[in-house]
Amino acid sequence: MSVCVCREEGGGGITRVLQDGGVWEKAGVNVSVVYGTMPPEAYRAAKGTNVEIPEGAPRVPFFACGISSVMHPKNPHCPTMHFNYRYFETDEWCGIPGQSWFGGGTDITPMYVDKEDLMHFHGTYKDICDKYDESWHPRFKKWADDYFMIPHRGETRGLGGIFYDDLQEKDHDTLINFAADNLQGVIDSYVPIVKKHKDDAFTQQEKDWQQIRRGRYVEFNLVYDRGTIFGLKTGGRIESILMSMPLSSRWEYDVKVKPGSPEHEVTECFKKNPDWANMRSGPGPLLR
C-alpha cells in the first residue's frame, strides 16, 4: 500500500507499508520533504534541545527532509529494526541566525539474544562512526540506550544501535556522507540477520514472547517517542505516524521470565545493554 500526501504549505511525503507478508508482519517506510513555517514549539521539538521561545514569537521558516522505517518480522528469532535519518534548515528567527543540522539513528529490537548478530549489528555501526570520529560511536550508542528507555518498565525498548540529534559539529558534506553511510549500514547490518533467522523454527511460547515485546514497543512509541507524540498532538497524518505500530501485540498480566531462560537473558540486556561492538575480536562485519 502506498500513500502520497502533499502539504498545502510546501512539499509532501510518501508512506509505503508491506503488511502480513512472507517474512514481514509489517514493514513501512516514510519519506518526506517539507518546507514553510512551523510553530516555535515544533522548532524546539525538532532541535531536541531547549530553545528559549520569546513571548509572541513568529513561526519559524524551515526546510526539512527525512526517511524513516520500521520493520517487524514474523519470526520471533528475527529482530525488529527501526531507522530514521533527517536534515533540517531554519532561516534567521528572533535574532537566531539560520542553522542546519542532521539527526538520525538505527536501532534493533531482538526478542532473543544472538551474540553474533548483536556484535555484527553494533560492530557495523561502530565501523561507520569510527571512519568519521572515534568519539562518535560510544556517544551515539549511549544516546540510543538513553533515548529508547521505557522508564516505567526500567528497561529499554530493544538493544539499541546509534542515535544522534542536532548534529552540526562537522561540515555539511561530511554529515551528509555520514547519514548516507548509516543508511547503507541498515542493509549491511540488518539484512544478514534477517536472512539467518527468517526460517528458524519457533514455538507458540516464543511467538507469545514476541507479541509481549511488541506490546512494550507500543508502550515506548505512544508514551515516550518524541516524534510520535509530536505528530499525534500536532495533527500530522496519523496513519503515517503510526506506521511504526506492530500488526499485533499482547499484554499478559504480570509476565515473569524464568531465571536462566532465553527470555530472562534478553530481559537482563534490556536493563543494561552490553557494549556488543567491542566484544568482537577486531573490526569488520561478522555476518555476510
Added chain:
Amino acid sequence: MSVCVCREEGGGGITRVLQDGGVWEKAGVNVSVVYGTMPPEAYRAAKGTNVEIPEGAPRVPFFACGISSVMHPKNPHCPTMHFNYRYFETDEWCGIPGQSWFGGGTDITPMYVDKEDLMHFHGTYKDICDKYDESWHPRFKKWADDYFMIPHRGETRGLGGIFYDDLQEKDHDTLINFAADNLQGVIDSYVPIVKKHKDDAFTQQEKDWQQIRRGRYVEFNLVYDRGTIFGLKTGGRIESILMSMPLSSRWEYDVKVKPGSPEHEVTECFKKNPDWANMRSGPGPLLR
C-alpha cells in the same frame, strides 16, 4: 491471578486478573485504600481541575479509596466495559481547607452497534442519575463523551456512559449512595448484554475488527487517560495500572470501513455518540 501490595506510607491495594478464560479475553479489577501525603502535582491530577500550586508548597495530606475494572470479552459482539469509582479526602493545605469529593464513571466500548443494548446500558445510568438530579445524566454523559475522545483519530474510544469528577455538590451520604447505585448499575447494565452476546457466531473479519478497536483502546489509554499517564510517570505499580490493556490488539495500516457496513455504522457513532437513553419509549431497563 491476584496481587496485594502494601504501601510504605499507608494502605495498599489488590489487583485480580482473569486472563484467556471462556468468556473473557482479559478482565481485571483494582481495589485500593491509601493515605499519607502526596506531591502537589498529584493533588492537581486527583482533582482533575486547575489547582494553583504555590512555590515550595509542601506535600498534601490525603486519604483515597477506589475500585476500578476493565473487562474485555472474547466475542467481538460483546462490548468491553470499564468502570472506576473513587473517593478523596484532603486535610487543610496551603490555606485551602480540607475537602472531600467523589469521582467515577462507567463506560462501554462495543465493536458493533446493537441499539437495544445501547438504550439499555445508557438508560440504566440515566435512571440512576435521575433519582438524584435530572441535570446529572445529560452532564455526565457529555463528560464521558468528551473525556474518552481520541483527538488524533477524531473519534471516541467507545460509546460512552457516564463520567464525573470533583463531585461535592450534594452531601456525603447522597454521593456515596450515588456511587453505590452506579456500581450496582454495572451489573444491571452490562451483565445482560454479555449474556446476550457471549456465544454469538462471528467471522474472522469481525474478530480482526475487534482487535483493531482494541488498538484504539490502547492508544487512548497510553496517550490520553489521565489515570494511566499519571500512574506511569509517578512510579505506580505498572502491572496494576496496565491491567486495563487488552490481551491482544492490532494495528493494520490505513483501515477503511466500507460505507454501509456494520463497521461503518459504529464508526459514525464514535464520531458523534447518539443520545441512546432518550431513544427508549420510557424509563426502565430493556434487557433482563
